[in-house]
Amino acid sequence: MEKNRIKNFSIDFRKKVFFYFDNKKLYGFEGETLASALIANNIKLVGRSFKYHRPRGIIAIGSEEPNALVTINKGDKTEPNIQATKVHLYQGLIAKSQNCWPNLKYDFGSILSFFSKLIPAGFYYKTFMWPPNGWKTYEHFIRKMAGLGKAAEIHKDPNRYEHVHSHVDVLIVGGGISGLVSCLTLANSNLNIMIADENEELGGNLNYENDVFINSVAAKKWAKQTTKKLENLENVKILTHSNVFGYHDHNFITISENCEHEVSNKITQRLWKVRAKRVVLAQGLIERPIVFSGNDLPGVMLSSAVRGYANKYGVVLGKKAIIFTNNDDAYRTALVLYKAGIKIQCIVDLREQVSSKLLSxxxxxxxxxxxxxxxxxVIGRYCVKKVEVSKLSKEGKINSNSKKIINADLVAVSGGWTPSVNLFSQSGGKLKWDSQSLNFKPSFHFQNEVTIGGCNGTFDYEKTVLESIDKTKVIVKDLINKNLRETNLKIDSPKFNKSLRSTWFFNSSKDIFKNDKAFVDFQNDVTVSDVLLASNEGYNSVEHLKRYTTLGMGTDQGKTSNINGLEILSVKLNKAIPEIGTTTFRMPYSPVRLGLIGGRDISDLFDPIRLTKIDPWHRLNKAKYENVGQWMRAWYYPQDNENMQTAVNREVLNTRLNAGILDASTLGKIDIKGKDSRKFLNMIYTNDWSLIKPGQCKYGIMLNEDGMVMDDGVTTCIENNHFHMTTTTGGSASVLSWLEEWSQTEWPHLDVNITSVTENWSVLSLSGPKAREILSQSGCDIDLSNKNFPFMTFKNGKIGGIPVRIFRISFTGELSYEINTPSRYGLYLWQKILKSGGKFNLMPYGTEAMHVLRAEKGFIIVGQETDGSVSPLDLGMDWIISKNKKDFIGKRSLKISSTIKNRKELVGILTDNSEQIIPEGAHSIEDVKSSPPVEMLGHVTSSYYSPNCNRSIALALIKGGRSKIGQKVFFPTLDGDIITGKLVKPNFFDPNGDRLNGI
Amino acid sequence: MLNIECPYCGFRDEIEFSCGGEAHISRPELNDKLSDKEWSEYLYSSYNPKGLFIERWVHSAGCRQWFNMVRNTVTNEIYEVYKIGSLPKTKEGLLAFKNNWRRKTKSELIDLKKKKNNGKK
Structure with a gap:
């Protein structure tokens, strides 16, 4: 039997298991928590504190625990910062303490405790600000000293997480007495109900008490019976081990369910996304510690936790206890400890003489x-040894003559109860200070939610039950207009005297304020003196105080510390708490793993990839890939041992010498029909579409309303009121949305129908001087002569029986055919054309060669030459802006002076050293100076080696560039060199376009 | 996550929608009277009230239809959704519509006033 296990205690779990804490083999029972097992084994020292490395032990029993954070090693599933109160014991569990070196007892970092005067609140901001860049040096050491557990040294989370969506009529948060009663009331209504609780079983505090009886059954047993009843109902879903961590808009609730207890389940955690018609908040209360000197020593625990551990697990962390309280509740602890055979040295009550049944x-x-x-x-080094008790005057002054020293190894503290208003506050609800119970309570609320029981500030068991039943009935009435039959519950619980004494009025005496070992926030090591110092330095707003001292931050989010911190500030400023206010609670209620948020959307499933129909061929022929949005495009096709540059050079040269073929299926394609299509295109594009005839293609640029280039592409008139628009690969979705938005919201009277057909067509771009011969050899039934099928026209036809739409348009500057075929024929047609092109030396080329080919011609790519701040005038494309049209999107903005004057203009750059390639993005300067400032003229947008020009070429946006043609420019590089070059017209190859027209 | 009622599809999660900003802004007619200032106001300034607001939304991962929504920007309560081309009907919607500060540019408003006055004469 473990040292601290109560003799003759009957527990429900009997299977003895071993576990390790800091390599020490210990024993406990399966089903109890790690915290309970540590207490059973008299392990008081569980961790070291965040900042001062002070010894710390378990103080609470639930998710409010700020101190007992451990690392759990489970093979490759190492997880740091787990509350010992939330870990369920199993055979062979390995737990390790954190934030200590070389070991927990002799922690090197604890010398910081002696320097605590030197590291007060905000010391980062004060101490490490000099010299100006010193932080870079300090940070490394500070990060090592401060902080909690260490993340596992693996690169991939081995756990599996899943997301579940659920719609319910009523979601009940919390399975304590109020949640259970509400659920029981709703159970007969046929409403669809979900009840979620963070513990392994429903019942909440009822599981920790032995003095509450419901319908003459012990509360713990009643909770079990009720759970069983609910489990059998089809309309009730019970979630245990579930942390309801977020209350979002419109009753959207997020719950993290821990599934590791589920046998034969491979899922670690589930994220529930629940939309509820009504939410019932029944989160209950959390006990507050009292702030006094040495209140963080192991052995000082919350009174309700001491009672809970004794009642539920039969363990007590000590043999000689002292109880320190400001309310009646702690007297229940006294009774429990007495029954367990623990010696109670005395009860220290802040209140003047009070009386109640419980007290007597x-x-x-x-x-x-x-x-x-x-x-x-409290006196002791690693744990409580003795305490000092003093008499208080009516005004709250300590009478120093009255000091008594009493031996004790356990201090059970109760500073009153705090309603868990976290989720209510997250829902947008406003809080109100209740000066009677010294608490924030829910007041004005925004969402369809009902708060009941403890978290509504109702402390009494009987009242809680009545309130739960009443409020639940209203929900049913609202939702299905039904009256429920009466729920009768007889409650037998201890009768309290409700008087409280604020823990704070006495602490205004100076000697307590001086003491810096009285902790407010255990997890972040914030002491009373830190709060006072922050206030003295002017951080009097509670939001500032929080950020300056870190009070209420950390994994426990100030569940035990917030109110105490506020009270100190209120005493210091001599202001009432409502005047100070409280910080807003934000999600998550308890920490949530990032892996859970990611769910299954990781690795390969992170984002969809899009492949063209011709992709199998690319793969087979060992293409290198480039990601363009979600598309995977063939980048280049290396042969033998070719590197990228040689492969691209070969593809580029061959396309101009013989012919090349590109898989251009990713181009955005939008089908436009309707009798007002021309009018519509006239508004969308800058040029005039009124006279375009069926069979004609036209290049167009679309602008945003601010006059800047948004997208470009060729649109073809298929039939009189039928157009085929192409967009850039990356812009296809946004252009579709753009067209839909304008047609639906601004010009709904126009008869236009818009559909994306990007994936309906495979596009093969056949380019080069031999393109015509290859196409006709492939069995194309169209007369390809220049007379019948000139540049910028379109023909319907067949290749070997396969239907095709061929557009004679060119992005390479060569004779070029863009062959569109229904996507299912794409791969077949690609192979067929390659086969017939074999004897003409036809080779496929990838996107890199495409970029080089178009750059040689000075053709722009939207998104490369443009960045949302480039107008068509900047690109030298004045010819594409219609002078006749009254209106088009962006027209008015082209008249504004800032769009016209002092602009960067598109030019070409030839470097003096023809082998030198300027890095894309390089900035250009007019003069080389020895020191800044140097005026920047613009930047390089595209830069390649051009095998056809046999030198490097670049396109750039340069301030006033067109008037500077022939002038010298300089490009300083990152490694300190300066590349020199001269400005030229942006067209490096076949400037007259003879090849393009392909006569 | 808002729960939005698409007038064509019914209630769906916000993740299926995109917000298009202030509704009932009319695109000014291009003429010589339209000043740079008025144009830039149309382009860049929009109303950002604390409280009732009418916005355009589109069911982008659904029917792809645009519609208008009356929403309280403080509480996120949605009072009404209605199709493009129609006007709000609820009390909140009418109030928001009334307070919307520029459905027309200044010169257009002056023109309207003139027309009204002429009609009276």
Whole structure:
């Protein structure tokens, strides 16, 4: 039997298991928590604190635990910063303490404790700001000293996470008494209900108490019976091990369910995304610690936690206890400990003499109570050894003559109860300070939610039950207009005297304020003096205080510390708490793993990829790929041992010498029909579409309303009121949305129908002087002569029986045919043309060669030569802007002076050293100066080696570039060199376009 | 995550929609009267109230239809959705519509006033 296990305690779990804590083999029971097992084994020291490396132990029993954070090693599933109170024991569990070196007891970092005066609140901001770039040096060391657990040293999370969507009528958050009663009330209504609780079973605090009876059954047993009843109902879904961590707009709730307890389940955690018609918040209450000197020493615990561990797991962390309280609830702990055979040295009660049934019970046992006293100090190095108790005056001053030293190894503290208003606050609800119960309570609310029981500030068991039933009935009435039959529950619970004494009025005495070992926030090591210092330095707003001192941050998000921090600030500023306000609670309620948020959308499933129909051929022929948005495009096709440059050079040369073929299926394609299509195109494009005839193609540029280039492409008139628009690969989705938006919202009277047909067509771009011969050899039934099928026209036809639409348009500057075929024929046609092109030396070329070919011609690529701040005038494309049209999108903006004057203009650059390739993005300057500032003229947008020009070429946007043709420019590079070159017209090859026209 | 009622498809999660900003802005007619200032106001300034607001939304991952929505920007409560080309009907919608500060440019408003006055004469 473990040292701290209560003798003759009957527990439901009997299977003994071993586990390791810091390499020490210990024993516990399956089903209890790691915290309970550590207490059973009298392990008081569980971790070291964040900043001062002070020894820390378990103080709580639930998800509010700020101290007992451990790392769990489970093969490759190492997880840091897990609350020992949330880990369920299993055979062979390996837990390790954190933030200590070389070991927990002799932690090197604890010397920081002696320098605590030197590292007050905000010390990062004060100490490490000099010299100006010193932080870079300090950061490495500070990060090592501060912080909690270390992330596992693996690169991939081995866990599996899934997302589940659910729609329910009522979602109940919290399975304590109020949640259970509400669920039980709803159960007969046929409404679809979900109830979620963070613990392994429903019942909440009922599982920790032995003095509450419902319908004459012990509360713990009643909770079990009720759960069983609910489990059998089809309209009730129970989620346990589930952290309801986010309350979003319109009753959208996110829940993280831990599934590791599920046998034969390969999922680690599930993320539930629940949309509920009504949400019932029944999160209950969390007990507050009291702030006094040494209140962080292991052995100081929350009174309700001490009671809970004793009642549920039969463990108590000590043999001689002292209870320190400002309310009646802690007297229940006294009764439980007494029954467990623990010696209670005394009860220290802040209140002046009070009386209640509960109190008399305790007094009758013979336990000494010091009313109007305070616990002024805890003495001990690694854990509690002795405490100092002092008498308080009516004004709250400590009477230093009255000091008593009492031996004790356990201090059970109760500073009152805080309603868990976190989710209510997340929902947008406003909080109100209740000066009677010294708490924030829900007041004005925005969403379809009902708050009941403890988290609504209702402390009494009977009242909680009545409130839960009443409010639940209203929900049913609202949702299905039905009256429920009465739920009768008889509650038998201890009767409290509700009087409280604020823990703070007495602490205004100076000697407590001086002491820097009185902790407010355990996890972030924020002491009373830190809060006072921050206030003295002017951080008087609660939001500033939080950020400056880190009070209420960390994994526990201030569940135990927020109110105490506020009270100190309120005493210091002599202002009431409502005047100070509280910080807004944000999700998550308890920490959530990033892996869970990612779910299955990771690795290959992170983002879809799009492949053309010809892709199998690219793969087979070992193409290198380039990602263009979601598309995977063939970049180049290396032969033998070719590197990229040689492969691209070969593809580029061969296309101009013989012919090349490109898979251009990714081009955006939009089908436009309707009798107002021409009018519509006239508004979308800058040029005039009124006279375009069936069979004609036309290049167009579309602008945003600000006059800047948005997309470009060739649009063809297929039939009189039928157009085939092409867009850039990357712009296809946004252009479709753009067209839809204008046609639906601005010109709904126009008869236009718009459909994306990008994936309906495979596009093969056949280019080069031999393109015509190859196409006719492939069995194309169209007369390809220049007279019948000139540049910028379109023909319907067949190649070997396969239907094709051929557009004679060119992006390479060569004789070029863009062959569109229904996508299912794409691969077949590609192979067929390659076969017939074999004897003409036809070779495929990839996107890189395409880029070089078009750059040789000075053709722009939207998104490369343009960046959303480039107008068609900047590109030297004045010819594409219609002078006759009254209106088109962007027209008015082209008249604004800032779009006309002092602009960067598209030019070509030839470097003096023809082998030198300027890096894309390089900035150009007019003069080389020895020191800044140097005026920048513009930047390089495209830069390649051109095998056809046998030198490097580049396109650039240069301020006033067109008037500077022939002038010298300089490009400083990152490695300190300067590339020199001269400005030329942006066209490097076949400037007259003879090859393009392909006569 | 808002729960938005598409007038064509019914209630769907916000993730299926995109917001297109302030609704009922009419694109000014291009003529010589239209000043740079008025044009830039149409282009770049939009109303950003705390409270009732009418916005355009599109069911981009659904029917791809645009529609208008009356929303409270503080509470995210949605009072009404209605099709493009129609006007709001709810009390909140009418109030928001009334407070919308520029459905027309200044010169267009002056023109309208003139027309009205002429009609009276």
């Amino acid at each position: 019970k305790v007094q009758n046992i013979g336990i000494e109570i010091f009313f109007g006293h305070t616990l002024s100090k």
